[in-house]
Amino acid sequence: MADTLRLAGALLDDGRRVDVRIADGRIASIEPAGGEPAGETVIDLGGRLLCPAFVDGHIHLDKTLLGLEWQPHLPGDSVAERIAAEKRLRAGLAMPVAARAARLIEQVVAFGTTRLRCHVDVDPAIGLAGLHALVELRERYRALVDIQLVAFPQSGILAAPGTAELLDAAVADGADLVGGLDPAGIDGDVEGHLDTVFAIAGRRGAGIDIHLHDFGLLGSFELRQIAARTIAVGLQGRVAVSHAFALGMIDDEEFALTADALAAAGVAIMTNGPGAVAMPPVKRLMAHGVTVFAGSDNIRDAWSPYGNGDMLERAMLVGYRAGFLADEDLRLAFAMATTIAATVTGRPGHLLEPGAPADLVALDAPHVPAAVVGRPAGRLVIRQGRPVARDGRLL
C-alpha cells in the first residue's frame, strides 16, 4: 500500500465530491467522498477542485532570461531584426542555458504543468549545444515533467546553411520533432523550406511543429502547403503549426479552404492568445475539425518581457483574446491547456478518469470556469501520483 494515495474530498468540475485513489502513478478509482482508507496515504483536499495537470504546448526553455538581471527589450521591427537582436543579447549572457532552463522548468511545475513541448534553437552558431543541454534536463527532471523537444531553426534553414544537417543531427540526438520557421518570410522559399523539414521528419520518423508568423494570404497559402505535405508523407496527426496568425486575417472563403485542408491532414494549431496581432479563431477552426491547443510561447526573454509559464493564466489569456465568456467556452480554454495539448503532444487520455496517469492539480475554485478567470495561486501539484509542488514551491 506504500505506493497508493487517496485524494480525499476532491471536488470535480461536474460538482461531484469524490475520493480519488491513485496506485502505480495512475488513477485507480474515483469513489464518492468519505470512503474508508485502506492503509494508503491520505491527502484531504477539503473540497478543492481537482483537475488534470496543465500541459504547455509551446515553450522556449532555452530562451528565458529568468534568474538574470532584468534585460530591457531590444527593439526590432521585423522577425529578422528581432532574431539578430536576440543573438546579440544571448551571446553575452552570464548564465548558461541549462541553469536558465532549469529555473523555468521548476517554475512551470510549481504552477501545475507536468508536460510540455519545448522548442530549442538549432542554428550554425549555437549548433546542438542548446539541444544537448535540454536532453540532459529532460532526463534530470523526468520525475517532475514530460518534455518533448522540437529542433527549432530560429535563424531559418536555407537562410542559414548547415542548419538542415543540424536539424537532422538534432533528431538523431534526441529531439522528438522537427521545427520550421516562416518558409516564406525567413527563408524566402516555401517549397525548399518545407521539403527539408518534411524530408527529415519522414526519414527520422519524427513529428513536426512549424512556427508560422507570415500574415494574410501568404500565411494561409503556406498552411495549405503544410497540410498537403503532411498527407503526402503520411504524417497525419503528427504535425502542428504554431501561431498561424494568418488564420485571423483572411476572408471567410480563404479561411474555409485553409481550415478544411488543415482538418483533412490532421494538422493542429497552437496559439498563446497573442497580444497585439491577430489570433486564430479557435471555435471556427474547431467547427471545421481542426485541433487547437495552447502554449506559453516566450517567457521573459528577448522576444517578450511578458509571461510566467502559468498555463492557467495562459488559458485565461487565450479565452480573453478569443472572446470566450460562457462557461463552456472557458472550459474549452482550459482543455486547450490540458487535455487537448496533451493529445497533440502524444498523450491522449489526459483526463480525470480511472486508468489515466495521475498528473493532477488541486486548487481553490468551485469549477473550471471560475478557476480560469480567477487563477487561484494556492495549488497542490501531483505528478505520477506523488505530490511535487504546493503553493508555488517544489516539495
Next chain:
Amino acid sequence: MADTLRLAGALLDDGRRVDVRIADGRIASIEPAGGEPAGETVIDLGGRLLCPAFVDGHIHLDKTLLGLEWQPHLPGDSVAERIAAEKRLRAGLAMPVAARAARLIEQVVAFGTTRLRCHVDVDPAIGLAGLHALVELRERYRALVDIQLVAFPQSGILAAPGTAELLDAAVADGADLVGGLDPAGIDGDVEGHLDTVFAIAGRRGAGIDIHLHDFGLLGSFELRQIAARTIAVGLQGRVAVSHAFALGMIDDEEFALTADALAAAGVAIMTNGPGAVAMPPVKRLMAHGVTVFAGSDNIRDAWSPYGNGDMLERAMLVGYRAGFLADEDLRLAFAMATTIAATVTGRPGHLLEPGAPADLVALDAPHVPAAVVGRPAGRLVIRQGRPVARDGRLL
C-alpha cells in the same frame, strides 16, 4: 509627530534608495535612505519598490457579482441583447448593490487602488437607487478611496424615456459626471443623444464620460461630434470617451482627422485593453496629443466573467494588447493606470514627489517595467499617509 510616517529604504523606479517622509497625508520629503528618524513612525520597506497608488479610470461597482454564487454568462450577440440579459440577471440577485459594490471596493483597495471613476447605471427601472447606494459608499469609504461617479444611461437615453431627467437628477444627487452610451448604436440619434448629455453637463457644471462601442467610421464620426460639442460647450479637458474601439478600426487618414479633433478638444480616451475587439492605438493617439488612460471595466459581472480590479494586472493587459515591449512602453502602461488616470479624473500631480498626496503602493520588484509584467502579489498600500492594506488584506 504622531501624524508623520517614514517609509525607510524605499526603492524608486529610477533606482534611488530613499526614505520617504509623510506628514498630514502628503509626501513631505524624499531623502537618501538611512536618515535618522525624528520620532515619526517608521516602516522599513527593505528595498521594495515604491510607486504612486493605482487609479482605476473605469469601473462598474454596481454591476459586479462578486460575493454571489458563480453566475454563468448569459449569451447576447449585440449590445442591446446583452443589456436585456443583464437586466434579467440583476433583477433576481440575492445581494443588494451596496453589499456587492462594497466588496469590490475593498478588493480594489487591497490591490492598491486609491482612486476610481465608477459608472453607475441610471435608467427608468433602476432609477437613482444604484446612484444613491454608491453616493453613500463613497462617503463610507472616503478614508480608503476617492470615488468619482458617472451617471450611466445603460439602457440609452432617447430609447428609454425618462432617462434624461434621471441623469439630471443624478448629478443633482451627487454624480460627478454625465455618461452616455453609443449615440448611434443604442439611441439611433447621434445629435439627440449628445445634445442631451452636453446640455445636462453644461447646466450642472459636470464632466462627461461616454461609453462608445460603435465600430469603424460610425464610431469615428461620433468621436468628432463629441469633440466639436466639447469645444462648443467649453468643456475642454473634462470629457472622456470610454472604449472607442473605432479608433483601432479606421484608416490612417480617418484616424488622423479624429485624433486631431480629440486632441484639440481635450477629449481623453479610456481603454481596458479589450480582449476580442480592436483596441485604440495608444501611442499613435498620444503622438497626436490625445490623453489615453486605463480602467478595469467589467469585473465578474453580466458582461464579463474576467477581471479582478487589480490595476497592475490591467496595466499588463493594456501593454500586452498594445504590443508594449520596451521598458519605456511598460512604464507608459503603468502611467495609464496611475498618474494619467489620476489627471483625467481630476487629480493632477499624482506622482511620487514632495507635496503630492501620500497614496502609495510598495511591492517587490526592481522597477516599474518588472512590476507590470510580474504583478507581484505582496503589496503595502498607503492611503493619505496611512497603511490601509497589506498582502491583499485590508488592515
